[in-house]
Amino acid sequence: MQNLLTKFKESKVVQFFKTNEQVQILKSLLKGNIRQYGMILALILIMIFFAITTNGVSLVPLNITNLLLQNGHILILAVGMLIVILTGNIDLSVGSVAAFVGAIAGIMMIKNDYNWIISSIAALGVGIAAGAWNGFWIAYVKVPPFIVTLGGMLLFRGLTLVVLKGASLGPFPDEFNNISSGFLPDIFGGTTLHILTIVIGIVFGIGYVISVILARRKKIRYNFEVSPLWVTILTSIFVIVAINLFTFTLARYRGFPNISLILFAVIIIYAFITRKTIFGRHIYAMGGNYEAAKLSGVKTKRMMFLIYTNMGLLSAVSGLVYAARLNSSTPKAGNLFELDAIAAAFIGGASASGGVGTVIGAVIGGLVMGVINNGMSLMSLGIDWQQVVKGLVLLLAVWFDIATKNRSK
Amino acid sequence: MSDYILEMKNIVKIFPGVKALDNVNIQVKSGEIHALVGENGAGKSTLMKVLSGVYPHGTYEGKIFFNGEECLFKNIKDSESKGIGIIHQELALVMYLSIAENIFLGNENAKRGIINWDETNRKTIDLLKRVGLSEDPTNLIKNIGVGKQQLVEIAKALSKDIKLLILDEPTSALNDEDSQNLLNLIVELKEHGVTSIIISHKLKEVEAISDSITIIRDGEVIESLDMKKDHVTEDRIIKSMVGRELTNLFPERKAKIGDMMLEVKNWNVDHPMYDRKILKDVHINVRAGEVVGIAGLMGAGRTELARSMFGKSYGKNITGEMYLKGKKVNFKDIPDAIKHGLAYVTEDRKNLGLVLINDIKRNVTLSNLKKLKKNLTIDENKEIVEVEKHVKSMNIKCSSIQQFTRDLSGGNQQKVVLSKWMFTDPEVLILDEPTRGIDVGAKYEIYTIINELAQAGKAVIVISSELPEIIGMSDRVYVVSEGEITAELTKDNVSQEEIMKHIVSVRKEGNQHAKSTN
Numbered sequence: 001m002q003n004l005l006t007k008f009k010e011s012k013v014v015q016f017f018k019t020n021e022q023v024q025i026l027k028s029l030l031k032g033n034i035r036q037y038g039m040i041l042a043l044i045l046i047m048i049f050f051a052i053t054t055n056g057v058s059l060v061p062l063n064i065t066n067l068l069l070q071n072g073h074i075l076i077l078a079v080g081m082l083i084v085i086l087t088g089n090i091d092l093s094v095g096s097v098a099a100f101v102g103a104i105a106g107i108m109m110i111k112n113d114y115n116w117i118i119s120s121i122a123a124l125g126v127g128i129a130a131g132a133w134n135g136f137w138i139a140y141v142k143v144p145p146f147i148v149t150l151g152g153m154l155l156f157r158g159l160t161l162v163v164l165k166g167a168s169l170g171p172f173p174d175e176f177n178n179i180s181s182g183f184l185p186d187i188f189g190g191t192t193l194h195i196l197t198i199v200i201g202i203v204f205g206i207g208y209v210i211s212v213i214l215a216r217r218k219k220i221r222y223n224f225e226v227s228p229l230w231v232t233i234l235t236s237i238f239v240i241v242a243i244n245l246f247t248f249t250l251a252r253y254r255g256f257p258n259i260s261l262i263l264f265a266v267i268i269i270y271a272f273i274t275r276k277t278i279f280g281r282h283i284y285a286m287g288g289n290y291e292a293a294k295l296s297g298v299k300t301k302r303m304m305f306l307i308y309t310n311m312g313l314l315s316a317v318s319g320l321v322y323a324a325r326l327n328s329s330t331p332k333a334g335n336l337f338e339l340d341a342i343a344a345a346f347i348g349g350a351s352a353s354g355g356v357g358t359v360i361g362a363v364i365g366g367l368v369m370g371v372i373n374n375g376m377s378l379m380s381l382g383i384d385w386q387q388v389v390k391g392l393v394l395l396l397a398v399w400f401d402i403a404t405k406n407r408s409k
Numbered sequence: 410m411s412d413y414i415l416e417m418k419n420i421v422k423i424f425p426g427v428k429a430l431d432n433v434n435i436q437v438k439s440g441e442i443h444a445l446v447g448e449n450g451a452g453k454s455t456l457m458k459v460l461s462g463v464y465p466h467g468t469y470e471g472k473i474f475f476n477g478e479e480c481l482f483k484n485i486k487d488s489e490s491k492g493i494g495i496i497h498q499e500l501a502l503v504m505y506l507s508i509a510e511n512i513f514l515g516n517e518n519a520k521r522g523i524i525n526w527d528e529t530n531r532k533t534i535d536l537l538k539r540v541g542l543s544e545d546p547t548n549l550i551k552n553i554g555v556g557k558q559q560l561v562e563i564a565k566a567l568s569k570d571i572k573l574l575i576l577d578e579p580t581s582a583l584n585d586e587d588s589q590n591l592l593n594l595i596v597e598l599k600e601h602g603v604t605s606i607i608i609s610h611k612l613k614e615v616e617a618i619s620d621s622i623t624i625i626r627d628g629e630v631i632e633s634l635d636m637k638k639d640h641v642t643e644d645r646i647i648k649s650m651v652g653r654e655l656t657n658l659f660p661e662r663k664a665k666i667g668d669m670m671l672e673v674k675n676w677n678v679d680h681p682m683y684d685r686k687i688l689k690d691v692h693i694n695v696r697a698g699e700v701v702g703i704a705g706l707m708g709a710g711r712t713e714l715a716r717s718m719f720g721k722s723y724g725k726n727i728t729g730e731m732y733l734k735g736k737k738v739n740f741k742d743i744p745d746a747i748k749h750g751l752a753y754v755t756e757d758r759k760n761l762g763l764v765l766i767n768d769i770k771r772n773v774t775l776s777n778l779k780k781l782k783k784n785l786t787i788d789e790n791k792e793i794v795e796v797e798k799h800v801k802s803m804n805i806k807c808s809s810i811q812q813f814t815r816d817l818s819g820g821n822q823q824k825v826v827l828s829k830w831m832f833t834d835p836e837v838l839i840l841d842e843p844t845r846g847i848d849v850g851a852k853y854e855i856y857t858i859i860n861e862l863a864q865a866g867k868a869v870i871v872i873s874s875e876l877p878e879i880i881g882m883s884d885r886v887y888v889v890s891e892g893e894i895t896a897e898l899t900k901d902n903v904s905q906e907e908i909m910k911h912i913v914s915v916r917k918e919g920n921q922h923a924k925s926t927n
Contacts, residue, residue, distance in 0.1 A: 276786040288764035
């Protein structure tokens, strides 16, 4: 036995993995970003698992499209929630705010026949106001966010019931309903394939490569160390393949759903803000050490106010998208949305004490939950078992986070 | 058997990089009041932690004998059960519990987990009587004053049948009357056979009540004296406390003192929560190219002064005028102060200075990200260049600028904080305990940096508890005591004895000061 083990250790394959430079570089890259790659890997594994258990049904174009339609509103919330969680706090009111915004939209469009664009803008304004309400109490009166947003959760749910008088309103005008049920028209007139979608995929792929090349060139001009060229090429190929596989799959059904455009816009804007701007830096600093950030000149009060106000805005976007999808305003809309959004951020690697987490991570976390829901439904396992599994996944993901953190110490 | 209740022999306690206690011997006679004095950081508190089991047996060298018996305490419970009680500077009372609940916390009068409240309250009344307090045992701690809280702490210790009582700065938060009550109580307890060790900076009190005294400096016992036999005076104690030689621990600097940079007049600040004056009529100023030291004990108001100047980040009801280069200024918040060229390096590096879970790069640029702004974004390439420059000039030892600051040594962490403030291009730097918890080599580097800043025409204010540091670095020294400036000393008349005199003889001087301004 011992003999076999040493033989294995000395075998060429093992030696190759131990000594090969390329493998070592990949290894160190993986180690440094185990949380991010781990999340993506977990998502892929879960998708493969369901592809097997459902005989491939989970990966058909229709189902991938459904995944976007079913989870768009949660992913939008997860992005905003991630930013709140980065500060080490929480917002429990988002589901109620989403419901309230949906109700306002319904009353304006359905009851009063206002134009759908004007109504949507007004409804977004209501969401911003609701977020500012939370933000005011949290930032300037210093009531703990948990309490303020728990109050907000009850308050806005109550207001929803008041304005809807307890009944549902529907249906919405077609144009509005189109946000969540429509698809991007194909200007190239494809028949079996949605050509515009494929074109967008290719354009994004090329754009990605150009941005990578530009960033690399700049670094070289500054004389900075850059990762080896083959690593860059490898990751670029991976990203391009992933993007185009995704767009091709969508194209085989009806192309990009409209909601996915809103979703991608939200993800790109907030990933940009958190990663590239001063505002983003200040969020992370504040979450990492509130007092130190304050003494370093970060306007912590104003930041808290803006972050919660922004959460109100994203809750409103989510509420509109959801109302359009249901094609009605109901008093029960948005129930437990807050918990799904919070879970998404945590599964995606955010830390409850603040300062750690990414927008992309939260989106992947939301997708993990969405894929599990969707896959279990396809396996005709009901909402009961879905909840059990989701609970366990949340626990495991955070445990994994803590375990890897302890090891790195 | 000897007549010593406590003997600590050859105690050595080493923290990573620092010898906190170096071969300390101390003997306390049964039934006496023994004073333990020394500067901040001399090792008094460490010694008492060794004695009470906070640092368990095995983490230090040397032997402890209590009543002739060797002690091998594993925790505080062990030392308590032997009859050693310690009352810390910061009271360990739970504000929202009653007096009785606090006294018997962890030591409840209970049968099968159910508390007998009648018994508890009856015992509490007895204990309160012993410390001269007539309060209802069911009163909440938060509703009685600090002086009474202190007495409750003592009652709590007495409830455990204490033979040796250790009091760490018991009167530091008390007014004159409460202090006197407390001191009387300690003398009374002595008559009932309780031995006390009292740690204090107030030498007048020490002189008044103690029978013998041990003076500690830099982790070593300088001398132990019998108060009566050796005719101990305040001057004698001060000399022993500070009597080390000033070696050339400090780099040379030729001061080129320029125009007035920052001036603060009639500065008054109240405690942010209570109606208590923290700073009274403070006047200070600092010129370009000058290093001004602020000496004083912890809690004297040094940090509060610095932070109230730094964009009103401490206190309420701040009144007074501030002039920057002769122009009257009024910073409304911290960003405003930074914009005007102020920088404040906090004494609490880990909790207030750094974002420990962020890397060096992000910490250095945090206070002035505007400098890196390009359109909507932060120019991250320029950021790397800038930060590398600082890491090099400050000689920060790190694997890369992407290393987390929590993984750096104290000295390197401090250099990151200094870099952060250098990145804001300040004109006035306030450094609060800039070398606390830093080893000697890194200290020298920090001093060099301070000198370079002054040489470059910046105005530097250094707050420090270490007198040699204050004297070695400063062109001018203010002494702060109980919220007032009690002395302004120049290079010609500054000495450790002189500073210490103005620190310890506060009360007298403070009253005179108050009279003269009224």
